[in-house]
Amino acid sequence: MLTDLYTKYKATFCILLETHISGKKAELIIKKFGFDSWCVSEAEGFSGGIWCLWKKDLWNIKPITIHRQLIHLEVQWNREPPWFFTAIYGSPQVGNRNALWDKLEDIANSISGPWCIGGDFNSTLTINDTGGSSNLSLDTYKFQNCSNVCGLKDLGFSGPPFTWQRRNIKRGLTVFSAIFPSLIVFLIHLRTLKAPNASTGEDCVSWAPAADGNFSIRTAYDAFFKGNSExxxxxxxxxxxxxxxxxxxxxxxxxxxxxxxxxxxxxxxxxxxxxxxxxxxxxxxxxxxxxxxxxxxxxxxxxxxxxxxxxxxxxxxxxxxxxxxxxxxxxxxxxxxxxxxxxxxxxxxxxxxxxxxxxxxxxxxxxxxxxxxxxxxxxxxxxxxxxxxxxxRLTRKESIGWEPPEQGWLKLNVDGSVLHPGSRGACGGIIRNWEGRVVAGFSMKIGKCTITTAEIWGFYVGIKLATEMRISKLVVESDSKCAVELIQKTSVEKHSQSTLIRAIKELLVGLESVVVRHIYREANFCADALAKAGQEQEDGVHCFKLPPAMVAHQVLADRSGMKFSRSVTL
Structure with missing residues (x-):
């Protein structure tokens, strides 16, 4: 995938963050991209990592400082005046970021000339970066102090302001070509794919026309006649x-x-x-x-x-x-x-x-x-x-509605939304206790995907939220039978979202007690409304503790035990 992006944008200078790979394997991958020069800050285990890659016939780049959280370079394009660039990947651990702020201040005192900083600080600089919260952390004040000491100016960025993952805001500070004409930066969010890592196993061939990645005569036939719709x-x-x-x-x-x-x-x-x-x-x-x-x-x-x-x-x-x-x-x-x-x-x-x-x-x-x-x-x-x-055909009428979990348990309902094939997807979820009271919830807008992919992302974000809240006993429900079966399967190597499904299973293993089951849509109206609301929101995850207006009425209806009639085949 990265090779395809490199070919598409004809990149000659590239920065990769959070690579999760180090050593000889990193060197082999870098060579496949077509770059002949590079500088690497090694990943620690399967976390972190910064790669700076360039073509030496176009760029004259000298690494000055290599640190676990940054790489500081002197950059020159052809015969233009040199300038400095620092690639940042701040440690997810707050205490370790103190070393980053100190190192940036040391660099600021040692250079003279244009200086550009970009990357993922894993911290917030202003109140506008917190997505609406008025509480600023001590780390934010340290970031602000570092910015002032170094004389840094936020030049803005291209693309959505937030992408949320693990409750940390990732922010790219990019520079416009008017200030650095030789630097063209593309901020690309691969929204629907979860990045793989070494623990997920080797890559394998997947049959794209099939939802589960397995070849079948039926999917081959459908793929063959897909172009001739008439x-x-x-x-x-x-x-x-x-x-x-x-x-x-x-x-x-x-x-x-x-x-x-x-x-x-x-x-x-x-x-x-x-x-x-x-x-x-x-x-x-x-x-x-x-x-x-x-x-x-x-x-x-x-x-x-x-x-x-x-x-x-x-x-x-x-x-x-x-x-x-x-x-x-x-x-x-x-x-x-x-x-x-x-x-x-x-x-x-x-x-x-x-x-x-x-x-x-x-x-x-x-x-x-x-x-x-x-x-x-x-x-x-x-x-x-x-x-x-x-x-x-034996059928019977059943009254279907949201059912509260047993006392001591919490219930997560999730759903996905894709307005039409090929359009962007969204997902949503809501966590409630045995009294029907809302504990937390979320909506998330993602990239172009299928409805099944949107449903799976709903599982991941919802279970991740429950894990961060230290919930030990959890019931997870969805009206997508396909998504539920994928999560319950023992083997999903050939599915396009196998990495995401494995991540969900890893989260489930960390819970003390968990039940994943399929329900009818009449019992999932709140999650459905949140998923549809995600289509109208900004990119990224939007979390809440109090139910938003679009689901407040349905939450009350569920708490009161409202049911809907449905014919069920026996």
């Missing part, structure tokens, strides 16, 4: 027709033009005569044998209404099929037209084969009567089957 639609609709299975199979052959007519046989070298065996005048194509042959044409004119005949006999093959199979057409004796149409076509093909192999065929007068009667019997049988199926 034909794909008629293929799907054929199997939804309320006609006997034998006629569905015949219609399937029709839509694929798979009837072996004389025209087809000649094209395959099976015969030298492509004419119709009935009329001996025209080439026997599928459309000819089923509609245009004088024999079958008389059958159709005796069945279909006169005002419909001009359109019926003038359409091309595919339009003719689509019109008569899928669109509303006149019924015959109360029998739906698709049944009469497919019955007559099937009988015409059967009669043609009997003529060839048995030298026997029905006259068109009997043919019309038999086709209509057979279609009527099919319709009658289908109605009986439908009534029987409805009788046998």
């Amino acid at each position: 034909n794909s639609n008629i293929y799907k609709q054929v199997w939804k027709l309320k006609i006997p299975q034998r006629l569905k199979s015949f219609s399937w052959l029709l839509t694929h033009e798979a009837l072996l007519t004389n025209s087809k046989r000649k094209s395959r070298g099976l015969t030298e005569d492509s004419t119709c065996p009935r009329c001996h005048q025209f080439e026997e194509t599928i459309l000819h044998v089923l509609r245009d042959c004088p024999f079958i044409r008389k059958v159709w004119t005796s069945i279909i209404p006169r005002d419909y005949q001009d359109t019926f006999f003038s359409q091309s093959f595919h339009d003719w099929l689509r019109k008569n199979l899928l669109e509303a057409s006149p019924s015959v004796n109360g029998t739906p037209w698709p049944i009469t149409f497919t019955t007559t076509c099937n009988l015409a093909w059967k009669s043609r084969n009997e003529l060839i192999f048995s030298e026997d065929s029905l006259p068109n007068t009997q043919f019309s009567r038999i086709a209509v009667n057979l279609a009527d019997h099919y319709h009658f049988a289908l109605n009986l089957t439908e009534v029987s199926t409805k009788t046998l």
